[in-house]
Amino acid sequence: MSARNPIIAVTGSSGAGTSTTTASFEHIFRTLGISSVNIEGDSFHRFSRQEMDMEKRKAKEVGSNISYFGELANDFPELEKQFRNYSETGKGKIRHYLHTFDEAVPYNQMPGTFTPWEEFGEGTDLLFYEGLHGGVVTDETNVAQHVDLLIGMVPIVNLEWIQKIIRDTNDRGHSREAVSANIVRSMEDYISFITPQFSRTHINFQRVPTVDTSNPFSAKAIPSLDESFVVIRFREVKNVDFQYYLRMIDGSFMSRINTMVVPGGKMGLAMELILTPLIRDLMERKAQATQQIDWMSDL
Ligand SMILES: Nc1ncnc2c1ncn2[C@@H]1O[C@H](COP(=O)(O)OP(=O)(O)OP(=O)(O)O)[C@@H](O)[C@H]1O
Ligand SMILES: O=C(CO)[C@H](O)[C@H](O)COP(=O)(O)O
Secondary structure, three states: OOOOOOEEEEEOOOOOOHHHHHHHHHHHHHHHOOOEEEEEHHHHEOOOHHHHHHHHHHHHHOOOOOOOOOOOOEOHHHHHHHHHHHHHHOOEEEOOEEOOHHHHHHHOOOOOEEOOOEEEOOOOOEEEEEEOOOOOEOOOOEOHHHOOEEEEEOOOHHHHHHHHHHHHHHOOOOOHHHHHHHHHHHHHHHHHHHHHHHHOOOEEEEEEEOOOOOOHHHOOOOOOHHHEEEEEEEOOOOOOOHHHHHHHOOOOEEEEOOEEEEEHHHHHHHHHHHHHHHHHHHHHHHHHHHHHHHHHHHO
């Protein structure tokens, strides 16, 4: 963690909606005049799509498993190194994993490949990460320790699978069978690496549908925001003004002492109301830390 170079991470499984909710964060950054550098979790995959297909085959041959949720397929030490480096210097590097033709064409590349790493220098206000592993901790690596504001994006699992299946088949060119097989193959890593993160987050946003999602593998459409509620759980966040949120968000209520529920259609508003003051606090701490360093270097 670093007051001078703060890091915000939105962490969630594949299909949870971390990319979708990035728009809410970007809106807050614009409103507060913050310049962020955005890092995508998928850029820390170790393999291109073609290489990963080969790794899956090799693993199967020896009776083992590899998935995008785990440490075999993702470079956790490199992710931690990047977070540490940004905290200490405000510098770093980014690349993109190109999922679709639309994403790949501007780079003259194929889907399932990475763009080259590009360095960025000082001058950003904060680093914003969205992806699978913003709060990961293993025996060797601790990514979570570098994050100043850690947010979990966690639809209940049936909804998460529906979102993944529909997105992967419509946008990423995978078959339903392939996506279902991926979900099955990823389950062990899901439990080992993905879910433990949500006990380290400051806030979790958990979308819960109010329509029947009992067979996610046959679902034809993603339940809409209006067909859901969002459960918002706070952990180690001080001075949460629940009364204010309850007054501002029509239809919201408390379900536990640290948990608020809002109608799905109010998710964007809830995110803005809750996150804006927290991000403003990070910026104030940053300004103070920068002032202190300037003052010390003047001595
Ligand atoms: N709140 C929401 N309401 C309706 N649809 C949503 C919501 N959040 C996400 N989706 C849909 O779910 C799908 C997956 O969302 P998104 O691409 O943001 O997931 P992701 O967490 O970034 O996944 P990945 O890490 O695999 O790229 C998309 O089709 C998106 O439109
Ligand atoms: O979203 C994911 C993980 O977060 C994808 O499963 C992973 O990035 C592989 O992508 P693709 O299926 O497009 O090759």
